[in-house]
Amino acid sequence: MNYEPNEQGYWGEYGGRFVPETLVAPLDELTSGYFAVRDDPGFHAEFQDLLQNYVGRPSPLYYAKRLSETLGGAKIYLKREDLNHTGAHKINNCIGQILLARRMGKKRIIAETGAGQHGVATATVCALFGLECVVYMGTEDMRRQELNVFRMRLLGAEVRGVDSGSCTLKDAINEALRDWVTNVDTTYYLLGSALGPHPYPLMVRDFQSVIGREARDQIIEKEGRLPDVLVACVGGGSNSIGLFHPFLNDNVRMIGVEAGGRGETLGEHAARFMAAGRVGVLQGTKSYLLQDNDGQIALTHSVSAGLDYASIGPEHAYLHDMNRVEYASANDEDALAAFSTLSETEGIIPALESSHAVAHAIKIAPEMSANDIMIVNLSGRGDKDVNTVQEEFVKRNI
Numbered sequence: 001m002n003y004e005p006n007e008q009g010y011w012g013e014y015g016g017r018f019v020p021e022t023l024v025a026p027l028d029e030l031t032s033g034y035f036a037v038r039d040d041p042g043f044h045a046e047f048q049d050l051l052q053n054y055v056g057r058p059s060p061l062y063y064a065k066r067l068s069e070t071l072g073g074a075k076i077y078l079k080r081e082d083l084n085h086t087g088a089h090k091i092n093n094c095i096g097q098i099l100l101a102r103r104m105g106k107k108r109i110i111a112e113t114g115a116g117q118h119g120v121a122t123a124t125v126c127a128l129f130g131l132e133c134v135v136y137m138g139t140e141d142m143r144r145q146e147l148n149v150f151r152m153r154l155l156g157a158e159v160r161g162v163d164s165g166s167c168t169l170k171d172a173i174n175e176a177l178r179d180w181v182t183n184v185d186t187t188y189y190l191l192g193s194a195l196g197p198h199p200y201p202l203m204v205r206d207f208q209s210v211i212g213r214e215a216r217d218q219i220i221e222k223e224g225r226l227p228d229v230l231v232a233c234v235g236g237g238s239n240s241i242g243l244f245h246p247f248l249n250d251n252v253r254m255i256g257v258e259a260g261g262r263g264e265t266l267g268e269h270a271a272r273f274m275a276a277g278r279v280g281v282l283q284g285t286k287s288y289l290l291q292d293n294d295g296q297i298a299l300t301h302s303v304s305a306g307l308d309y310a311s312i313g314p315e316h317a318y319l320h321d322m323n324r325v326e327y328a329s330a331n332d333e334d335a336l337a338a339f340s341t342l343s344e345t346e347g348i349i350p351a352l353e354s355s356h357a358v359a360h361a362i363k364i365a366p367e368m369s370a371n372d373i374m375i376v377n378l379s380g381r382g383d384k385d386v387n388t389v390q391e392e393f394v395k396r397n398i
């Protein structure tokens with residue numbers, strides 16, 4: 001199987017394009033722009049060159065010996081996306097899309113950001129190419145993520161506060177879409193996860209698949225065989241699909257870990273595949289969603305901002321229904337404990353998002369044998385989270 005969406009961007013019943021008429025032409029232009037470079041060796045050479053010399057790829061595949069031995073089960077390898085320039089996997093996608101924007105002749109880049117991580121990665125690649133950058137961000141998120149706002153401004157981006165609705169990510173997305181429709185001739189909309197209308201979920205997955213391609217080569221070199229299981233956290237779904245995709249046709253078990261938050265009640269978590277998850281449309285794509293009985297999008301909670309989202313990329317919805325990928329959740333407590341465990345056993349402070357994947361590894365590794373190999377995607381580093389974790393520890397008297 002090739003796991004490609006059809007021409008309309010559907011994986012089974014998921015994906016597609018649910019947008020106002022005004023966005024159809026810009027998305028068509030983007031789709032033909034992307035398909036023009038998708039198999040172009042010149043484009044890929046440029047992409048690879050920047051990944052190597054600017055991002056610092058390939059990221060190491062590191063055998064976490066002390067963690068593995070402490071747990072007493074599977075041999076755990078960490079794919080070190082935390083070592084990338086800007087500290088997470090998001091830069092891979094931003095490099096790919098900025099190169100596409102240049103090919104399409106766009107001089108102005110817009111993006112939306114929740115916690116600010118995607119905004120920082122976008123501002124970074126705009127500085128790299130001297131392109132104008134406008135980042136939409138809810139004013140509530142700006143208040144919570146003051147340091148990332150400052151980072152974006154240092155990088156030369158304009159951060160536009162959005163104070164409609166709940167003043168968070170979904171309101172910022174609406175403003176960014178409004179801007180795009182108005183300025184489509186000059187402007188490229190750089191979306192940050194494997195979400196949104198076609199072709200974004202496909203394009204973001206393609207750019208992030210460098211993670212899985214490298215991991216595949218690296219594990220074969222180190223162990224002479226494929227791993228038994230892959231584990232990655234799932235927000236919108238980009239780091240996980242990037243790791244999983246190159247292994248989909250192999251006999252490898254895969255587990256996506258969602259944010260279990262404070263509990264299983266709707267509103268207290270961001271686990272779209274838990275009982276409350278239903279199929280619907282959000283931000284241009286059809287997928288699993290957290291919604292209440294009236295079809296209203298539910299509030300979500302997670303200690304990690306990057307996993308705190310009501311929907312999940314459409315390819316994940318498809319892989320879930322086919323039972324090709326398993327989905328589990330780790331709650332706030334599990335993630336905080338994993339954050340400490342990895343810091344103490346390996347000297348690696350993980351992002352809170354990645355801590356959810358580590359938490360699941362900690363849970364299942366002891367049930368596996370010492371001959372089993374697990375790869376955990378360490379999607380980002382935890383420097384951005386130390387203040388949050390400190391506050392959470394104080395609350396718990398840790």
Ligand SMILES: *Cc1c(COP(=O)(O)O)cnc(C)c1O
Binds near residue numbers: 192233234235306351
């Ligand atoms: C944004 C983010 C995530 C979640 O996004 P995905 O698209 O699901 O990968 C996970 N980890 C880190 C470090 C992030 O910054």
